[in-house]
Amino acid sequence: MTLGAPFVTLRDLLGSGSSSYLTGTLATLPTCFAIEGVLMSVDDATTDQPRPPGLVFVLDARDAARVAQFWAAALHYDRRASVGQFEVLTPPAGSGSPVLLVQAVEDAKLGKNRMLLDLHVADPEAEAARLVGLGATRLGDGQLGDIRWIMMGDPEGNEFDIAWD
Numbered sequence: 001m002t003l004g005a006p007f008v009t010l011r012d013l014l015g016s017g018s019s020s021y022l023t024g025t026l027a028t029l030p031t032c033f034a035i036e037g038v039l040m041s042v043d044d045a046t047t048d049q050p051r052p053p054g055l056v057f058v059l060d061a062r063d064a065a066r067v068a069q070f071w072a073a074a075l076h077y078d079r080r081a082s083v084g085q086f087e088v089l090t091p092p093a094g095s096g097s098p099v100l101l102v103q104a105v106e107d108a109k110l111g112k113n114r115m116l117l118d119l120h121v122a123d124p125e126a127e128a129a130r131l132v133g134l135g136a137t138r139l140g141d142g143q144l145g146d147i148r149w150i151m152m153g154d155p156e157g158n159e160f161d162i163a164w165d
Contacts, residue, residue, distance in 0.1 A: 056101060059158060063155075063156065064082075067158075068087030077091050077092075118161045120163050124148075124163060135155040136152050
C-alpha cells in the first residue's frame, strides 16, 4: 500500500514518555488509522480473534492549544507535546479511554457537530458548573423519557453533552 507519506506509529506520535500507557493499553490493540494522509498504527500484532480498532478522536479547532487545555482539564487527561498541527491528549494509564487529538485548522466551525462526546458523571450539574469555569458554555437541557442530559459547548462551540451515570 502506497500512501505517499511516511509510516508513523501512535507510539511515535505520543513519544517515549507514554510507555506505561502504551504498554498497558494501546500496545495490545492492533489497528491502523490515518492522520492527514500519514498512516498511524498502534501495534502490528495479530490475533486469531477480531478486535475492535483502537479509538482515537480528532477534534478540529482554530486555537488548538486553548481547546486542548480545556479538554485536558475537562477529561482529566495528560497533555503531551504538540506534533505538527496536533495537540495530543492521553487518558490516565489503565483507563482504557481513547486518545484525543486536537488539530489546528484555519476554518471556523460551521453548523452543528455530526458527532459529539457524551460525558457520563454522577453529578452533571456540578460537572457543568466546573466546565463552565473552564470556558464551556451551557447550551440547554435535553430529555428523552427518563434520560436527561445537559447540552454544552467547548470554548470554540463544539457541542458535547453531560449525562447522568
